Amino acid sequence: MLEIRDLHVKVEGEEREILKGLSLKIPKGEVHAIMGPNGSGKSTLAYVLVGRDGYEVTKGDILWNGESVLEMEPEERAAKGIFLAFQYPIEIPGVAGLTFMRSALNAVRKTRGEAELTTPEFMKLIKEKAHKLNIDMEMLKRPVNVGFSGGEKKRSEILQMEVLEPSLCVMDETDSGLDIDALRIVAEGVNAMRSKDRAMLVITHYQRLLNHIVPDRVHVLADGRIRKSGGANLALELEKSGYAEFQEEAA
Numbered sequence: 146m147l148e149i150r151d152l153h154v155k156v157e158g159e160e161r162e163i164l165k166g167l168s169l170k171i172p173k174g175e176v177h178a179i180m181g182p183n184g185s186g187k188s189t190l191a192y193v194l195v196g197r198d199g200y201e202v203t204k205g206d207i208l209w210n211g212e213s214v215l216e217m218e219p220e221e222r223a224a225k226g227i228f229l230a231f232q233y234p235i236e237i238p239g240v241a242g243l244t245f246m247r248s249a250l251n252a253v254r255k256t257r258g259e260a261e262l263t264t265p266e267f268m269k270l271i272k273e274k275a276h277k278l279n280i281d282m283e284m285l286k287r288p289v290n291v292g293f294s295g296g297e298k299k300r301s302e303i304l305q306m307e308v309l310e311p312s313l314c315v316m317d318e319t320d321s322g323l324d325i326d327a328l329r330i331v332a333e334g335v336n337a338m339r340s341k342d343r344a345m346l347v348i349t350h351y352q353r354l355l356n357h358i359v360p361d362r363v364h365v366l367a368d369g370r371i372r373k374s375g376g377a378n379l380a381l382e383l384e385k386s387g388y389a390e391f392q393e394e395a396a
């Protein structure tokens with residue numbers, strides 16, 4: 146279970162709060178969606194969950210399986226099964242996708258008390274998963290994300306997720322450039338990863354993605370807090386009414 150309690154966050158070195166008392170619970174086995182206007186703090190929440198530098202938690206707590214993660218380094222959180230799909234949107238010149246995924250997987254396996262995979266074992270695993278996702282192995286020999294199209298980046302993210310098998314998946318679907326192909330890749334990836342042992346958080350500005358995912362719960366994030374929660378229908382209501390209601394209240 147992910148439990149976020151009264152979370153207050155600001156950017157390091159700045160006064161303005163971005164998250165202002167956000168509380169949320171996601172039990173294992175469920176897929177929750179967070180929707181909200183631009184600038185409401187959705188990406189900030191994703192970054193704070195994985196422990197990205199530059200943000201300061203001034204109040205509240207984040208518990209994963211009953212344990213606070215706030216003092217943990219990003220690697221430790223990853224080892225506890227926390228994964229952000231947009232964790233490595235950046236290009237990593239000089240590091241081949243295969244090498245990158247292998248070291249990430251071995252690091253996670255180590256903390257799970259599992260042995261490292263041999264090269265043939267690793268290649269077999271990757272080939273199977275890549276084939277399923279329609280990923281050309283040649284693409285994985287190239288440096289991570291360098292020159293990838295939007296769809297290719299999405300595929301490679303979902304591949305990372307399937308290989309690492311995290312128990313908490315956070316997907317920050319940024320507002321730009323999710324074309325139909327990318328949308329379908331993400332939706333199929335999420336649906337394939339649904340499991341009673343896994344909690345998933347899908348962050349999205351648009352309702353479109355949720356036509357294909359159908360979350361258990363939908364939350365509206367506005368002005369740094371969860372302003373409304375409901376079932377999958379809430380996403381449809383928001384599509385009609387927009388976020389004006391929440392933005393007015395926030396002003």
Ligand SMILES: Nc1ncnc2c1ncn2[C@@H]1O[C@H](COP(=O)(O)OP(=O)(O)O)[C@@H](O)[C@H]1O
Pocket residue numbers: 156163181182183184185186187188189190199
């Ligand atoms: N590193 C940062 N430095 C300065 N301001 C930031 C930083 N990260 C986020 N913000 C600000 O915090 C607010 C929330 O941003 P963000 O979390 O990206 O929102 P969303 O993902 O919902 O669009 C915005 O006003 C944004 O400008």
Ligand SMILES: [Mg+2]
Pocket residue numbers: 187188189319320
């Ligand atoms: Mg964002």
